[in-house]
Amino acid sequence: MIVANTLFTRLVRNSPYLLIALLVVPVAGGLLGVLLPAFSWLPALNETNFNLSGFSQLFSTPGIDKMVWLSFSTSLISTLLAFLITILILASYFNSPWLHRIQRLLGPILVIPHAAAAIAIGFLITPSGFLTRLFSPWLSGWDTPPDWLFPHDPMGISIIIGLTVKELPFLLLIALGVLAQPEIGKKLRAQHKVALSLGYCPMTAFFKVVLPNLYGYMRLPLLAVLAYSSASVEMPLILGPNTPPTLAVAIMQWFHDVDLSLRIKASAGAILQIGITVILLLTWKSLEVAIKKGSAAILVNGEREFGGMIIQRFTHLLTSIILSIIGLALVAMVLWSFAGFWSFPDLFPQQLVGQHWQTAIMQMQTPLWNTLLIAITSTFIAIALTLFALEAEQQNTKTISSISGFIIYLPLLIPSIAFLFGLVWVFEQVGSQHAYINVILAHLLFVLPYVFLSLANSYRLLDPRFGSVAASLGASPSKIFWQLKLPLLLGPILIAAALGLAISFSQYLPTLLAGAGRINTITTEAVTLANGASRRTSAVYALVQMLLPALFFLLAWAIPKCLYRARA
Incomplete structure (x- = not known):
């Protein structure tokens, strides 16, 4: 019991920092991994002199404007x-x-x-x-x-x-x-x-x-x-x-071209994509300021x-x-x-x-298994990290308050097409050849923010008096967490899990890039079939894409009702 409590305390204390590291380090490493090739530093192609040739190639591309x-x-x-x-x-x-x-x-x-x-x-x-x-x-x-x-x-x-x-x-x-x-x-x-x-x-x-x-x-x-x-x-x-x-589609095509020298051009394009996103955000901010000034008189004119x-x-x-x-x-x-x-x-x-369904179901067994394996693993990690980080916040262990602010939105605010290419480079530098692990980590970058944002309010609104009463009866913090808080939060946890699964099911680019094209999922197959294959087959794959998250949301809604009814 003492060992379990000590382990729980360490998990809770360190989870906020681990959560932040999982959000910041891959994004920062990915940006670095795309920044260096953009300036022609790519030792794999014997390019070790910094220059602007990648940007020259990019801006000379027909139709770039x-x-x-x-x-x-x-x-x-x-x-x-x-x-x-x-x-x-x-x-x-x-x-x-x-x-x-x-x-x-x-x-x-x-x-x-x-x-x-x-x-x-x-x-x-x-x-x-x-x-x-x-x-x-x-x-x-x-x-x-x-x-x-x-x-x-x-x-x-x-x-x-x-x-x-x-x-x-x-x-x-x-x-x-x-x-x-x-x-x-x-x-x-x-x-x-x-x-x-x-x-x-x-x-x-x-x-x-x-x-x-x-x-x-x-x-x-x-x-x-x-x-x-x-x-x-x-x-x-x-x-x-x-x-x-669009530029993002062109970057993806350059990155996957058999001509490896186009990776320098793709990296330069990724930097340009970041610039476009920054300009968009600044444009939105300018619209905010203009509308605020223009509507100031209207708000108080009576x-x-x-x-x-x-x-x-x-x-x-x-x-x-x-x-x-x-x-x-x-x-x-x-x-x-x-x-x-x-x-x-x-x-x-x-x-x-029903022939299209029969044919598609026979072909989609491996993609379906890959989809479920990656989604369940990444969502489980995201749920566990989120719960421990929120528990650390409640225990006043000096957690970093920016988790629920800018940092949690970091993978969502930076164009994924930019840092995911760099993340692939990081995987190559550290020698990570495990395609499934790479894809799960890439999915986690997008699943974790949504799971955290989904669970945070419910966890913070949980009445602290329940924990106080349990502690006064001699319950340890780990026992309060596992046997009191988690059962009370079963509904929100299941909804957050269903949302995390839905986000993972929809990931196309992280699966394609982190898996180096070796892992097929329902989403990658659906996108491929949508470009030139039979309408009927692509419709089947698209419906399966929709039915998977719908099924898990239905389970998230039904399981608490069945459990509470049984207890009553």
């Missing part, structure tokens, strides 16, 4: 659209039961991997997609698929649609999570009621009173979304143009109504359109997974078959 503009514009516009729609939904349905109904409808979209979401949207907007079939030929007059470039349009509109639809549920759930916190939510709702009592319409009251206070809590998640979308690979690879692609009813009706229509797009995309994907012969413009297939 379009690549940069595509990365910049699609990420900024999609994040801005997702944020504006989130604010409109919150303002229109604030203190309304519809807000939680919309949350329940959009919530499942959060766990859908980006690759699966891109495939589903592709099935909707292709020339022979479900959207054109829905209106043909009775309204459009089309007997053959129209001649348009969606997806893969040169302006990146398809990417913007995909990123907006995928980012919207995340931002909405972040905002609702802030409002669900007792102190913050109660204060904001009270201020909203005071504004209503003073004659402000509900929409104006939200924009003048709630939004300025709410935005501060959403800033870091917004910046993380902006940084991710600027260097996203899955969405642009499936929905974006190919001549030229106007009670700013077209609230018109905005509300527009939001109702917009919300209906978004939910319809999501629903139609999912229906299209399910139909394609069972479709036999399906000619245009028929709305439904002439026959439904």
Whole structure:
């Protein structure tokens, strides 16, 4: 017992520093590993003289200006659209039961991997997609698929649609999570009621009173979304143009080219990608400052109504359109997974078959096993580290408070395409040839922040009097942790675990790079199949991608209910 208590105390004391090391060291090492080759220091290719030849090659690449503009514009516009729609939904349905109904409808979209979401949207907007079939030929007059470039349009509109639809549920759930916190939510709702009592319409009251206070809590998640979308690979690879692609996709192609000298150019591109992300973050900050100055007078001018009813009706229509797009995309994907012969413009297939599922299930056994093994291992490590770090925080062991601040967002704010290439170089330098371990560590960088952010509030809100009573009865800290706190937090722990699994399931670039292409998962196979393979097979893989996180979230919801019912 004494040995167990001593071991527990050491684990708790050291866990915050281990957590920070796991977040900072790989990112810092990865950045160093991409910075040196960018300046032509790559001994493996006999390049040991620092120079700017990599950047010269990069900026002489045909279409590099379009690549940069595509990365910049699609990420900024999609994040801005997702944020504006989130604010409109919150303002229109604030203190309304519809807000939680919309949350329940959009919530499942959060766990859908980006690759699966891109495939589903592709099935909707292709020339022979479900959207054109829905209106043909009775309204459009089309007997053959129209001649348009969606997806893969040169302006990146398809990417913007995909990123907006995928980012919207995340931002909405972040905002609702802030409002669900007792102190913050109660204060904001009270201020909203005071504004209503003073004659402000509900929409104006939200924009003048709630939004300025709410935005501060959403800033870091917004910046993380902006940084991710600027260097996203899955969405642009499936929905974006190919001549030229976005910069992140081009970097990935250069890195995997058989010509190893292109790695110098890829590293220079990764540095440029970091620059694009920094400019995006500064642009967002400039927009914040401009809007703050421009709206200062409006907030205090005493106007009670700013077209609230018109905005509300527009939001109702917009919300209906978004939910319809999501629903139609999912229906299209399910139909394609069972479709036999399906000619245009028929709305439904002439026959439904199960052959595609049978073939895919036989082929996906190894990718499915790899997916589950990597996800469960990385999530277990993330849950354990998070729980010990939060316990250290409660025991006042001088933990570093920045865990829940900037550091926890570090892997999310820095473009993954930049430091992951360097991380591969770090693995090579230390001689790590274990592909599974490399991939698990790479996944952990992205799973750990989400697990920590998911569990932190629940752990901190746990009533400390339970522990005090147990301690007064002679229970040791380890016994209080294992037998009291963890059972009380079973529900939040399972939800955090399901979220961690969902994040791991969706990782494409970390799996591809850290595993050196030797480890196939459901996500890597789905992305590969989405680019040129049968629609039916790619639909099956995309649905499996969606069903895996949905299954674990269902278990996370059902297990506590069954256990509590048995105890009762």
